Amino acid sequence: MSSVQTGLRYSVEHEWIDTEASPAKVGVSKVAADALGDVVYVDLPEVGATVTAGETCGEIESTKSVSDLYSPVTGTVAAVNDDVADNPALVNEDPYGAGWLFTVEVETEGPLLSAEEYAQQNDVTL
Template identity: 55%
Template sequence: MDVPAHLRYSVHHEWIDDTTDPATVGITAFAASALGDVIYAELPDPGSHLTAGDVCGEVESTKSVAELYLPVSGDVVAVNEEALADPGLIGADPYGRGWLLRVRVTGGPPLMSADEYRVFADDAR
């Protein structure tokens, strides 16, 4: 399972790269695999202020619909228009071109390291 070491992870299978400002958020390869072929995504409007754990959108696949939860508190500064136009990118390249949001982080709970997430995701299987 692909779990990049430089990212942090939530229990809802979202990742965040907070090494840059704004931080980038997406879903994990584990979540993308569970969803299957992604056919639609809905994301919040830039300028939205959200609190960690808030629903910030949804991803629909041929199998199901999954809500997205923001792993941190902050202001949405951008959404991935390319992924909205071609939702298949979310599943095909979840850590690259399939990113979802850019957020200016204002706070939030502790998140899992890559090693912690790998154990968590293995237990979730």
């Protein structure tokens, strides 16, 4: 069953961001991970690259499909999760923990939803 973690903010494209951390940590929600199925490959932005809120910055490939990864904010990528690159299944196993994707030095935020708003929009529990 999909769930939403409180304390994070979410994009309508199903990315989460922890803006309390500096740099901010980004991943995909459990809703997205469940919909994707078994993740087999992730293409993440490069460290130092500029990402733009609402624009694609990578891809996530599963046994079902290939989905674009969207940045929830505009800023500079500070780090990528090499563990996810080596073991993409972490996105399914622990999307809010070990399955984070990249960190970003935030310049501006895109439109983000609270955990409550995201849960309501996707008809899932907190």
